[in-house]
Amino acid sequence: MTAKVETAMEQIEIATGVLVVGGGMTGVETALQVASQGYAVTLVEGGAEIGPGAESRPRGALPDGADLADRVARVRASDRIEVLSGTRLDAVAGLAGDFRAWLGTAEDVIERRFGAVVLATEFAVKPLFLGYQLSPGKAVIGQSDLENRLAEDPAAFAERTVAFVVGFAQNGNPLVMQRVFNSVKALQAAGAAGVNVFVADLKVADDGLERCYREGRDGGALYFKLKAAPQIATAEAGVTLTFPDPVLRRAVNADADLLVVEEALEVTAANADLAAMLRLDLGPQGFLQADNIYRFPVATNREGIFVVGASREARSLAWALTDARNAALRVRELLGDGKRSVPRDKAVVDIGKCTFCLTCYRCCPHGAIYWLAENKPVISPVACQGCGICASECPMDAIQIGGFRDDEVQGRIGAALADVNGDPAIVAFCCQNSALAAGEMAAQFKMPLPAGLRLVQVPCAGKIDLQYILDAFVKGADGVLVMACHPGNCKSERGNTYAGWRVEDAQRILAGAGLDAERLRFATLAANMGSDFRAIVVDMAQKIQELGKVSQ
Amino acid sequence: MNSQTKKVMVIGGGIAGLTAAWELAAAGVEVALVEKAPFLGGHAIQYACKATDTCQQCGACGVEKMLANVVACDRIQVHLAAEVASVSGDGPFTVALRASGSAPAGAGACGAGYDADPQACAAGRGYSVHNGVFYGPDGSFDPRRVAAPADTTVDAVVLATGFVPFNPAEKPTYRHHELANVVTGLELERAKRIFGDVRRPSDGRLPARMAFIQCVGSRDERLGHLWCSQVCCPYALRSALATKHKHPEMDVTVFYMDIQNTTNSFGAFYDQCKSALRFVRTIPVDMYEAPDGAVRTRYMTEEDGAPVDEIFDLVVLSVGIMPGADNSALSRTLGIDLNGDGFFARPDLLNTSLTGRSGLFVAGTAGGPMTIAGAMAHAGQSAAAVLQYLGRASR
Ligand SMILES: Cc1cc2nc3c(=O)[nH]c(=O)nc-3n(C[C@H](O)[C@H](O)[C@H](O)COP(=O)(O)OP(=O)(O)OC[C@H]3O[C@@H](n4cnc5c(N)ncnc54)[C@H](O)[C@@H]3O)c2cc1C
Ligand code: SF4
Ligand code: SF4
Ligand code: SF4
Ligand code: SF4
Numbered sequence: 001m002t003a004k005v006e007t008a009m010e011q012i013e014i015a016t017g018v019l020v021v022g023g024g025m026t027g028v029e030t031a032l033q034v035a036s037q038g039y040a041v042t043l044v045e046g047g048a049e050i051g052p053g054a055e056s057r058p059r060g061a062l063p064d065g066a067d068l069a070d071r072v073a074r075v076r077a078s079d080r081i082e083v084l085s086g087t088r089l090d091a092v093a094g095l096a097g098d099f100r101a102w103l104g105t106a107e108d109v110i111e112r113r114f115g116a117v118v119l120a121t122e123f124a125v126k127p128l129f130l131g132y133q134l135s136p137g138k139a140v141i142g143q144s145d146l147e148n149r150l151a152e153d154p155a156a157f158a159e160r161t162v163a164f165v166v167g168f169a170q171n172g173n174p175l176v177m178q179r180v181f182n183s184v185k186a187l188q189a190a191g192a193a194g195v196n197v198f199v200a201d202l203k204v205a206d207d208g209l210e211r212c213y214r215e216g217r218d219g220g221a222l223y224f225k226l227k228a229a230p231q232i233a234t235a236e237a238g239v240t241l242t243f244p245d246p247v248l249r250r251a252v253n254a255d256a257d258l259l260v261v262e263e264a265l266e267v268t269a270a271n272a273d274l275a276a277m278l279r280l281d282l283g284p285q286g287f288l289q290a291d292n293i294y295r296f297p298v299a300t301n302r303e304g305i306f307v308v309g310a311s312r313e314a315r316s317l318a319w320a321l322t323d324a325r326n327a328a329l330r331v332r333e334l335l336g337d338g339k340r341s342v343p344r345d346k347a348v349v350d351i352g353k354c355t356f357c358l359t360c361y362r363c364c365p366h367g368a369i370y371w372l373a374e375n376k377p378v379i380s381p382v383a384c385q386g387c388g389i390c391a392s393e394c395p396m397d398a399i400q401i402g403g404f405r406d407d408e409v410q411g412r413i414g415a416a417l418a419d420v421n422g423d424p425a426i427v428a429f430c431c432q433n434s435a436l437a438a439g440e441m442a443a444q445f446k447m448p449l450p451a452g453l454r455l456v457q458v459p460c461a462g463k464i465d466l467q468y469i470l471d472a473f474v475k476g477a478d479g480v481l482v483m484a485c486h487p488g489n490c491k492s493e494r495g496n497t498y499a500g501w502r503v504e505d506a507q508r509i510l511a512g513a514g515l516d517a518e519r520l521r522f523a524t525l526a527a528n529m530g531s532d533f534r535a536i537v538v539d540m541a542q543k544i545q546e547l548g549k550v551s552q
Numbered sequence: 553m554n555s556q557t558k559k560v561m562v563i564g565g566g567i568a569g570l571t572a573a574w575e576l577a578a579a580g581v582e583v584a585l586v587e588k589a590p591f592l593g594g595h596a597i598q599y600a601c602k603a604t605d606t607c608q609q610c611g612a613c614g615v616e617k618m619l620a621n622v623v624a625c626d627r628i629q630v631h632l633a634a635e636v637a638s639v640s641g642d643g644p645f646t647v648a649l650r651a652s653g654s655a656p657a658g659a660g661a662c663g664a665g666y667d668a669d670p671q672a673c674a675a676g677r678g679y680s681v682h683n684g685v686f687y688g689p690d691g692s693f694d695p696r697r698v699a700a701p702a703d704t705t706v707d708a709v710v711l712a713t714g715f716v717p718f719n720p721a722e723k724p725t726y727r728h729h730e731l732a733n734v735v736t737g738l739e740l741e742r743a744k745r746i747f748g749d750v751r752r753p754s755d756g757r758l759p760a761r762m763a764f765i766q767c768v769g770s771r772d773e774r775l776g777h778l779w780c781s782q783v784c785c786p787y788a789l790r791s792a793l794a795t796k797h798k799h800p801e802m803d804v805t806v807f808y809m810d811i812q813n814t815t816n817s818f819g820a821f822y823d824q825c826k827s828a829l830r831f832v833r834t835i836p837v838d839m840y841e842a843p844d845g846a847v848r849t850r851y852m853t854e855e856d857g858a859p860v861d862e863i864f865d866l867v868v869l870s871v872g873i874m875p876g877a878d879n880s881a882l883s884r885t886l887g888i889d890l891n892g893d894g895f896f897a898r899p900d901l902l903n904t905s906l907t908g909r910s911g912l913f914v915a916g917t918a919g920g921p922m923t924i925a926g927a928m929a930h931a932g933q934s935a936a937a938v939l940q941y942l943g944r945a946s947r
Contacts, residue, residue: 036940063901171819205782205812207904207920210771214778225810225833249856284816291817293607293614297929313816318904319929325903326932329575329939437616441681445673447666489607526601526613528680531748 008344014097014382015115016338017042018331021089021274023050025057026309026320027120028071033328034118035080039335042112043075044103045085050075056122056265056310057317060147060179066317084110092117092277095370095383096304096334115335116304118327119274119288121311123265131169132229132261139238139256143179143263150183154190161193163241163256167200168229170264173314174206181209183260184216195221196254198230198241206316232259265314278305279367281493287312294491298327301493302367303383306330334382342381345402347390349377353398360390360399365493387492388463392502404459410471416454417476423452424544427472428481428537431461433491434527435483441530442537449534450541452478461485462495469506469520479519479544481537486524496524516547557582558942561647561706563636563882566594568916568927568934569712570618575935576710577627581942584704585622586631586649588878590656590693591678591686593619594714596924598679600744602790604797609815610790611924618928619682632656632686632693634701635878639885643911645709649701661691674746708911708938709886711896712931713878715917718769718781718871726768726869727839733759733847733864734839736768736871737787750795752866754845758799759865763849764788766808767835770872779893781872782921785812788870789825796828805830805864807851815925839867873921888912895920905934913937 016039020031023045031043047054051072055062062068075081088104099114127142134140141149149156166172166180184195195216202223204210217223224230230243239259245252267286275282281290281301289295289312298306306327309320347368349360360377361369368383369390379390379399391399391406400406417425430436439455456472458464461484472480482503484496500522507517521540525532558581562573565587573583591597597619599612622628637650661676676691677684688694717738720728728734732754735743743751752759766788770781788806796804806829814821825831833854842848847867852859875894876882883890888907891897896914898904905913915934916927 033936066901171813171822173813201810201812203812204771204780204810205785205921208779210780211778214773246854246857284820287816289816291609291815293609293611293925296611296614296925297932318901319926321902322904322929322933325936326929329579329932329936333578433617434613437620437681444662444681444684445666445677446662486601486603486607487605488609489603489613524603526603526607527616528597528599528613528745529601529748530681531746532601535748 009341010344011339011341012097012381014335014338014340015099015113016040016335017112017114019044019099019101019112019114019117020120021117022054022120022122022311023047023083023085024055024120024122024309025051025068025071025317026324028075029321029324030118030120030308030327031075031081032071032078033325034331035078037328037332039080039331041081042114043081043083044087044089045083046088048085050083050085054122056125057175058125058144058147058179059151060143060182061175062317089274089277095368095380096302097340097380097382099304116306116331117278118306118308118331119311120308120324121268121270121274121288123310123314124268126264126266127261128169128264129261132165132232134232134234134261137234138236139234140259140261142261143183146183146260147179150186150190154186157187158191159193160257161255162187162195162258162260163239163254164197164260164262165229165232166197166262167203169262172201172203172262174203174209175265175314175316176262177203178206178209178212178316180262181212181216184221185212185219188216188219188221196241196256197221197223198243199223199225200227201225207318234259265310271311278302280305283312290493292488292493298323298330301365303385304334340382343402344381345400346381346386347379347384347388347399347401349379350398350400351376353396355396357395359393359395363393364390365495385492387460387495388458389460389492389495389498392463392465392498401459401463404463406465406467409456409458409468412456413468413472414475416456417472420452420454420476423450424478424541424549425452425454425476426450426479426481426537426540426544427477428453428455428483429458429461429464429468430455430483431485431495432457432459434485434489435525435533437527438525438529438533442533445530447530447534450537453537453541460490460492460495461499462492464499464502466502466506469502470509473510473515473550478549479540481540482520482522483536484522484524486526489526515550518543519547519550558707559584559705560708560710560938561586561704562710562712564594564712564714564916564918565592565630566712566714566916566927567596567615567618567924568714568918568931569594569710570615570622571928571931572710572712572915572935573628574618574621574625575932576938577625579935579939581627581939583628584631584706585628586634586636588633588635588652588654590633590654591680591683592622592630592632593678593680593683595717595738598738598745599741602787602794604794608790608794608821609817610787614928615924616680616682619680623682623685629699630686630697631701632698636882636885639709644705644707645911646703646705647709648703651701656687656691656693658691670746679745708913708941710913710915710934710938711882711886711907711918712915713876713882713918715873715875715921716877718874720768720869720871722769722775723837725838728869731839731841731847733845734867734869736869737784737791738871740791740868741787744791749798750866752845759802761803761864762795762866762868763805763807763864764792764868764870765835766806766870768869768871769874771809777874777893779921780812782812783923784870784872786814786923788868789821790814792829793825803830804828805832807832807835809833809835873917876918879918886912893920903933903937905930905937911941
């Protein structure tokens with residue numbers, strides 16, 4: 001059932017330099033890791049410093065006692081790493097193995113060629129005073145301010161009462177929480193008279209945080225978990241917080257000399273610009289990675305562009321460095337020794353048929369198509385994922401996908417239907433990333449499946465042409481299923497969306513031809529769900545049973 | 553590339569071990585993958601999809617994909633139902649393997665068709681279509697695909713022996729097993745994967761009222777478990793939302809202390825949860841028998857502390873991530889420390905794949921709680937650390 005693809009390969013030369021954007025600790029680690037594999041690295045940082053000076057994780061969110069400076073020294077000492085501080089990434093063109101970047105320094109714009117790009121941008125730390133209708137003052141400060149003061153003059157907090165509000169102006173995350181827990185402990189060490197933390201949810205889902213929280217609590221800190229922020233009255237000498245007490249069943253007051261307001265760790269505006277420049281799908285909260293399991297951990301929709309640390313999530317430095325090492329692995333896999341063997345026919349444009357409409361360029365979810373000076377679309381065999389979306393969308397049928405040329409797929413539809421005898425024939429077009437495995441699972445586990453069911457593999461549901469669907473009916477199918485990944489689970493982001501649209505179009509055509517539109521169904525499922533596959537096909541078979549075979 | 557081929561042993565074939573093995577093999581290293589159970593994929597190969605109309609990014613189907621990569625890779629030699637008996641040397645290491653005593657279900661698995669005994673069939677075939685290559689026609693191991701336990705010399709070792717889900721027998725008032733319709737999160741996942749839907753163990757019916765109880769065994773001072781398992785809020789909420797989406801008439805309640813985040817989409821996801829599910833901020837601990845297989849529980853309300861009696865058709869205990877059963881034995885065999893919680897210690901704050909001993913690395917939940925996505929990233933880091941250790945990292 002699985003199509004065995006025989007393809008001619010060709011050797012191509014690719015650039016092996018690597019551009020790392022962002023000079024915080026994650027960018028520094030990425031540069032070191034990539035350079036240790038023998039690649040030349042250009043590390044670009046907008047600010048003047050790299051390393052701790054460019055790191056956006058506030059001091060309260062950094063691990064205690066870790067030697068960060070040493071890594072910067074190693075970057076400086078490496079003859080494979082070029083550090084360009086005070087430099088902007090102005091523009092990027094090209095594709096994996098052949099990116100061209102323009103780097104703007106104070107004096108000049110430098111043009112360079114790279115094989116891969118790693119984005120290690122930082123976040124912005126944003127105080128959330130507005131979320132509590134407060135403004136900073138003597139008695140109301142932000143978390144960063146507290147951390148700085150605790151580092152500079154802890155004695156100033158002796159005998160003082162400090163309150164925190166956290167989780168009411170944002171959902172928050174373990175990094176936000178870790179800062180509070182650390183400050184609580186530092187206040188206790190400084191001899192504070194009392195610490196009260198007003199919190200929506202304790203976000204303790206990272207290493208050691210539950211313990212850190214308990215240490216503060218055992219040291220006398222009081223935690224009040226509330227559904228809504230306490231009422232806050234500010235005065236020159238301090239604040240009064242009012243909140244419902246579930247035990248006493250009435251509103252109670254707590255006074256504090258100082259109220260510490262939580263901060264958000266947000267992406268910077270630069271992310272949106274980078275996404276536009278690099279044709280990346282912007283993810284939730286403005287991170288540079290879509291929420292899609294195929295991007296785990298450091299991939300983007302574009303081959304050769306990787307995202308690490310704060311560019312993809314707000315998490316601890318340890319996890320950000322984990323990303324850096326994963327990015328180095330991916331870079332190595334992509335760039336190798338600079339020679340790559342790629343299939344000749346992964347996706348090929350027949351220029352004779354092409355009318356230069358740009359459809360393919362626009363719809364390719366992986367940014368794998370580029371435009372030559374002589375106005376010709378060319379598909380990069382390195383960047384192309386072979387999904388076939390472009391082939392199915394091209395109005396001229398000018399693109400063919402290796403292993404899934406139109407004639408091959410149509411031949412398979414015919415062959416699949418040839419041996420259905422008597423039973424209602426159902427052709428299921430199965431995305432090889434989800435439905436195919438689920439279908440094979442159902443068969444291997446001997447789940448009862450309709451006798452006339454035949455599977456036709458496609459590289460992505462986005463490759464299911466309108467023509468294939470109609471062809472299946474012409475060749476004798478009584479029903480057709482288009483089986484794709486759940487929305488948000490498509491490796492090519494939108495292949496399932498395109499497939500759904502084509503099903504709607506085909507249903508209209510079927511209805512126009514006097515066939516019940518119910519003979520064609522669209523369904524989504526995951527690779528691990530043989531039982532879902534079974535339910536979908538059995539339901540379909542029942543429907544076809546009701547409708548009867550198509551009378552030819 | 554280094555001309556001399558290096559060999560690495562990966563102990564444990566869950567998502568962390570699979571990922572480490574695959575990354576190492578991709579870099580040209582020979583891998584011996586040792587798995588105690590008769591199938592690869594560990595816990596996560598048993599989980600169900602939690603999509604509603606859209607994918608909820610639980611990561612379970614990603615495990616399927618990594619398993620497919622591994623079984624197709626000829627640089628990875630797989631030992632199933634095997635475990636480490638002894639290790640000697642300081643790199644290279646000589647590892648003696650022995651049979652773990654577990655065995656595939658053998659003949660009969662799926663023999664009479666899936667519906668004759670879905671659980672036995674799924675378990676007998678290792679829950680996944682990709683484990684199929686390991687079994688011969690009679691359901692026993694195919695010796696061409698499953699290497700016999702033998703002494704092996706390797707240049708480095710990755711420990712990816714994972715976790716055990718909390719055993720609710722340690723909290724007897726939940727009366728897990730004693731009451732048929734008190735199940736663990738793992739049992740729910742497995743049942744959803746096998747049957748495609750939620751079912752009550754007592755009678756196979758769809759529950760009308762279902763409750764999830766969070767933090768069972770985690771964040772528990774009495775048990776000395778001072779950690780958040782990190783995965784049980786995500787899995788319970790996703791599972792609850794998917795179930796509610798499929799059966800809008802069902803009442804689904806979540807009893808919790810604090811809700812932990814899922815992915816970057818958490819805000820939107822949690823809003824959806826808040827409108828579809830009922831959240832009660834308390835953790836009930838006592839379960840009683842109620843008519844018709846139902847389960848009665850008592851708790852105090854969050855608002856005014858009033859006592860409430862409630863009845864559910866199905867109660868799911870959101871069990872968390874506990875240190876692996878073999879951790880102390882492995883710690884002695886390999887000469888590496890455990891931390892105070894019983895997971896493998898990771899002394900380097902900035903590289904959590906390193907153990908205290910050179911040549912030995914840790915990957916995934918063997919070192920502490922993490923999600924599937926986390927375990928994949930962590931195992932990638934472990935593979936990178938191994939490559940650096942082997943000196944193969946330079947081209
Ligand atoms: C009920 C439940 C639901 C969950 N749902 C999700 C979810 O939806 N999304 C998510 O991201 N995470 C989820 N998780 C967490 C997820 O299970 C883990 O992140 C993941 O399984 C960790 O993989 P691992 O490889 O570290 O460990 P494991 O899956 O435990 O794999 C370890 C492997 O090592 C083997 N092994 C153990 N000891 C030895 C030995 N001595 N020798 C050889 N082999 C050995 C085991 O048999 C096992 O195969 C869930 C957890 C639970 C308990
Ligand atoms: S979609 Fe087809 S016709 Fe349009 S530019 Fe691309 S190849 Fe040419
Ligand atoms: S096959 Fe897919 S990835 Fe390749 S060029 Fe076409 S749309 Fe892009
Ligand atoms: S919900 Fe989980 S199993 Fe389902 S498609 Fe999404 S990631 Fe895969
Ligand atoms: S993830 Fe949620 S249920 Fe699990 S231990 Fe943490 S807070 Fe409790």
